[in-house]
Amino acid sequence: MSNTKQMPKNFDFAEAEKRLYEWWDANGYFKPEVAPDDAEPFVISMPPPNVTGALHIGHALFVSLEDLMTRYERMRGKAALWVPGTDHAGIATQLQVEKMLRDEGTSREEVGREEFLKRTWDWKEKYGGTITSQLRRLGASCDWSRARFTLDDGLSNAVQEVFIKLYEQGLIYRGPRLVNWSPGLQTAVSDLEVEREEETVKLYFFKYPVEGGEFIPVATTRPESILGDTAVAVHPEDDRYKHLIGKTAYVPMLNRAIPVIGDEYVDREFGTGALKITPAHDFNDYEIAQKHSLPLISVLTRKATINENGGEYAGLDRYDCRKKLWADMETAGLTIKVENYTTIVPRSQRGGEIIEPMISTQWFVKIQPLAEKALNAVKTGQIKIVPDHFERVYYHWLENIEDWCVSRQLWWGHRIPAWVHDDGRIHVSKTPPKGDGWTPEEDVLDTWFSSGLWPFSTLGWPQQTPDLARFYPTSVMETGYDILFFWVARMIMMGLWFTDQPPFHTVYLHGLVRDKLGRKISKTLGNVIDPLELVDQFGTDPLRFALVTSGSAGNDVNLDTEWVEYGRNFLNKVWQMTNFVTGNLEGEIPAGVPSPAELDLPARWVMSRLNKLIKNVQYLFDTHQYGEAGRQIRTFLWDEVAPWYLEISKHPLYNGTDAEKTIARRVLVHVMDIGLRLLHPFMPFATEEMWGYLPHEGNALILAKWAVADESYIDEEAELQMGVLMDMVRQIRDIRNNQYDIPPSKKLGVIVAPGKHRENIGLYGYIFARLCNVDHMTLLADDASAPDDSASAVVSDVTVYVPLKGMIDVEAEIERLTKEGEKLTGQIAKTQGMLDNEGFVSRAKPEVVERERIRLAELQASLIQITEQLTRLKG
């Protein structure tokens, strides 16, 4: 292997990212086919972003993680497939197009359904590419040739297939039910799409007139709902009211006669102890009405204005009606009081308007049978959720799940494949029924209905395609915990029901990206973090590295843009390291590393550290601790290789024999090569670029083999011995910088009582010249006496003397050494205590006991040295 090119001074990310991405893509490296046909597949279905959306920081997080997993598995030799795609996002997209129409001075209703859909498709064609090109900028190594859209033909077919099958299995029903209605969007929404916030509202107390001149005091937060009351309920054993049960009450202002009923649901202690029943606009009341066979009277239109059942209030907006009705009741002497009251208000997840429970005809999925399977798959461990505490959240939701309202009164989406006959019959099919009197269903399906099929529909299901056979079930579902119910649970239900297999074996959940103060990102707060701005400023790699390493799985990430800058600094550091290595190569470099026996101590040390790192990183990847893996790689390169091995290697590189040079070069190349491999899933662009400058085998880092630890290089003894030399360097620096104010440029002569480290200190004395500017070093004979006028420091059984004639402050030296001695004494006592403890020696792992023994010996050796120094100084 040999290198040819000179590296530029810095990484030009703007130029390189584009070039490298196109190069990878053009070579087909993102396709699973780069792996051998018999390679084990690894598959991720990308959570499809909204087709008309723009990239936000949350996308950057999921791309960072999923691309990391994909690249890692690809390097491990798997047939890695990351299936990209986009979601039609029914409501979101429809709203955007409606806004566009409004800006044009028209509306959805005005242009009509057909034209509206045409306009939406146009919109999709125009803006749908934005998000995908932005994903490319983030380095996403997904197979674009397999990209899908939830509304394309194949997926629409899958959706129809599923709907029809569920219907045939009796798991879909249609009928009038009380549902969450969004008056602004004019559609039903599912329970999940309703957010409940605690708010302070008014609670209106009033008199419900009862026959015979009595009245029952009642409270409501929504006076307009009075118009739809069909009963007044009291507790059957409430002495205040029980004599009224069975009598007739009269709806205020409408004077409609309704019964007074008794029901134990009513809480005597709460409010007035009596309850008005509005079954068409309240979920509790609905249940009570069912029990008592009360009629349902709807008083709202689709737009939440009062309908014909509201008498003279018909046509009023719900809130105007509230005011007017209350004023009229006040005039009629029926009001009691109005109080402030804190309660839960249901609001639309999109737009925030208040949701009205309303009766309407909708399609539902009987979810119980599907939910049971989904529950089991996780309980039996077929599917693992990371972090695992989300499993409990998942169980709780599935155990209490309600039927899923899947119909939406929108136009943009999968139209429900059904026809309804005048006589009420339903025909569910891809094709229209024969005969007259059939009306096609207008409703479309909830977006999440098609998303739920994503892992298999994208691979061709229901066709038994080769892709489906090879890549399904998929491997990991990586997504945010906020859509665990919306999406993950539904994919599991649908996957199990229609393919008899869990759609993936692992669910990896990430958190939300927040600002550096932990606040939710929002336009109103003005704390929006635009990933593309950060990419423009620092490059993609630093952003990705920051996102992955600044948190841990399942927790929200408080992104500080300073972390991105720090990531950039790290990238630059690695660049400079590579630059150093490539700049010091000459001629052919044999691949691989010499055997441990051929290496000097610093090389044995760095190889030991490297292989321990590989081991740790493997463990961390196996346990999905990607952030910690990234941090460890960074620490190794920046804090161990750069300041120590790289500096030390300058000696053989500049002063060594040819053989020594070659060994140092091979070690340096190897360490950087492995470092870049480990780093590639985190920082794909820069690592690929650097790797190209290093001597290497193979075409591209993206396809290079993932590192595997070689235990034969793990060398505790080398780490221990190197540690002594490193500590000596630190001690000399400490004396220079902190004990005495010696300028860094001043060369020092030191005298060393080397103890049992004589050989290493002799051999590697150049380290001190390189790292702490020591220009000559004298090793004392074992029986030699200590030099005078010196600052001293102790490492293991080694004492370092720095002669400083006339500068030595004996008092300060004594104080420092005394403090050091006290510290050692404390540590010895602690360690000795452990070793004297029968329980520790017998129960702790042998290697832990052994480590403590070695430690104790070291500490004791040091203490002897310190004590000698003190005696000398004091005497």
Next chain:
RNA sequence: GGGCGUUUAGCUCAGCUGGUUAGAGCGCACGGUUCACAUCCGUGAGGUCAGGGGUUCAAGUCCCUUAACGCCCACCA
């Protein structure tokens, strides 16, 4: 009303296989233009790991409990 999470340095966070003297970035202080790097190098100050109890030879790490904060789920007018 249930459930989950968080609490570690001035700030933002790591430290999920229990085991040396608890780490990083930023900030702060001191000092550095020698042949990879000022997007840098060397050094330092700064923490009773929220409180209490327990398990263990050993606890920031495991268990119980209290508190504060955050999130999710839930039909009290």
